[in-house]
Amino acid sequence: MKILILGVNGFIGSHLTERILRDKDWEVYGLDIRFDKLGSVIRHPRFHFVKGDITVNKKWIDYNIKKCDVVLPLVAIATPATYVKHPLKVFNLDFEANLEVIKSAVKHNTRVIFPSTSEVYGMCTDEIFDEDKSNFIVGPINKQRWIYSCCKQLLDRVLWAYGFEKGFNFSTFRPYNWLGPRLDSISATKEGSSRVVTQFIGNILRDEPMKLVNGGHQKRCFLYVDDGIDCLIKIIENKGGVCDREIINIGNPDNNITIRDLAARIKKIFERHPLVKSKVLKKKVRIEDISQDRFYGEGYQDVTFRVPSIKKARTLLGWEPKYDVDTALMKTVDYYIREYIEDKKRCGKELR
Numbered sequence: 001m002k003i004l005i006l007g008v009n010g011f012i013g014s015h016l017t018e019r020i021l022r023d024k025d026w027e028v029y030g031l032d033i034r035f036d037k038l039g040s041v042i043r044h045p046r047f048h049f050v051k052g053d054i055t056v057n058k059k060w061i062d063y064n065i066k067k068c069d070v071v072l073p074l075v076a077i078a079t080p081a082t083y084v085k086h087p088l089k090v091f092n093l094d095f096e097a098n099l100e101v102i103k104s105a106v107k108h109n110t111r112v113i114f115p116s117t118s119e120v121y122g123m124c125t126d127e128i129f130d131e132d133k134s135n136f137i138v139g140p141i142n143k144q145r146w147i148y149s150c151c152k153q154l155l156d157r158v159l160w161a162y163g164f165e166k167g168f169n170f171s172t173f174r175p176y177n178w179l180g181p182r183l184d185s186i187s188a189t190k191e192g193s194s195r196v197v198t199q200f201i202g203n204i205l206r207d208e209p210m211k212l213v214n215g216g217h218q219k220r221c222f223l224y225v226d227d228g229i230d231c232l233i234k235i236i237e238n239k240g241g242v243c244d245r246e247i248i249n250i251g252n253p254d255n256n257i258t259i260r261d262l263a264a265r266i267k268k269i270f271e272r273h274p275l276v277k278s279k280v281l282k283k284k285v286r287i288e289d290i291s292q293d294r295f296y297g298e299g300y301q302d303v304t305f306r307v308p309s310i311k312k313a314r315t316l317l318g319w320e321p322k323y324d325v326d327t328a329l330m331k332t333v334d335y336y337i338r339e340y341i342e343d344k345k346r347c348g349k350e351l352r
C-alpha cells in the first residue's frame, strides 16, 4: 500500500509514520514544512519525504494523491488559543487548503482518511457523544473559538456528500484529547498556543504556575497517542471495507477527569520523577486560577464535558484503548523533562 501523509511531521503524522515503518510493509510519502519530529525515520528506505507547504506545493500533492492508495490530510491548526486570536488563519488552512486536497482525492478516486475532531460536537449535552446521532451545538459568531469546529464540520459534511452523491470512499476519525511525546513544542506553550497538557508541562519548566481556566471544573477524556495510532492503523487497513464512509470517535471514556485533577496529577508525577527527586532538575510546581477572559480573551467559550462513544471503534475494528491516564501522563512528562534537559545541554545553559 502507498500512503500519502500531509503534515507528516505533526503529532499524529510523526507517530503514525514511525508505526507504519516499524510494523507494516507500506510505502509512506510525506510532506511537511518541518521535519524536526521525524528523527531517524527520515532516512528509512520506505519513507519519501518532501519539505513543503500544502498551500504552495499543489502540483506535488495532486501527483502524489493520484499515485497513492490513501491520503491523510493532517495539516491543521488545532489549538484553541489560535482559534480565538487568528480565526482566519484557521479558516485558510484548516478549511480552504484541505478542501483542495479533498477535491483532488475525489478527482483521482483516492481514499481519504480525514481527521475531524471531537470539537465538532461543541457544547453537545449528550452524556456520550455518538458519531451518527449526537447534535452539534456551537456558540454565537462573536465567539470565534468555534471556527475550527465549523471548518471541520463542513469538511465532514462535504466528504459525506461526495460519498452520498458519487460513491466516493472516505473514513473520518475524531480524536479526543490525545497526548504523548511531541504533542506541542515547549516554545509554543510559551505563547500560550498549545493544548492543556503541554501548556501545563511548559508552565512548570518555565517556573510559572499552571493556570486553571474557570476553576478547572471542565472535564476531558485523555487518550495516549499509541492507543490512537493502533486504531488509526486499523482504519487505514480497513479489513472487509468496515470503515467505508464511516465516522469513528477515537478516545478513552475511562480517562475522564477534570482539568483541576489533571493539574494535580501532573504535579504529583513531576515531583516524583527521578530527575526531580534527585535534584538534577529543581522545579517548584504551583497551580492557580484564572478567568477565561484573561486567559483566552472574549472570543472563547468552553466545553464542559466531552465523552466519546467508542462502540463503533470496538465493534467495527475490535479496538480497545489500553493506557490509563496516569501512565499516559507519566510517559508524556518524562519525554518533556528529558527533552528540556537535552535542550539546555545543547545550548550550554545551566539546569535549574
Ligand code: UDP
Pocket (backbone or CB within 6 Å): 079, 080, 081, 119, 177, 194, 195, 196, 197, 199, 200, 210, 211, 212, 213, 214, 216, 218, 220, 259, 302, 303
Ligand atoms: N485549559 C486550562 N489551562 C491552560 C490551558 C487550557 O485550564 O493552560 C483548559 C481549557 O480551558 C479547556 C481544557 O483545559 O477547558 C482543555 O484545553 P485544550 O487547549 O487542551 O483543548 P480542548 O480540549 O478545549 O479542545
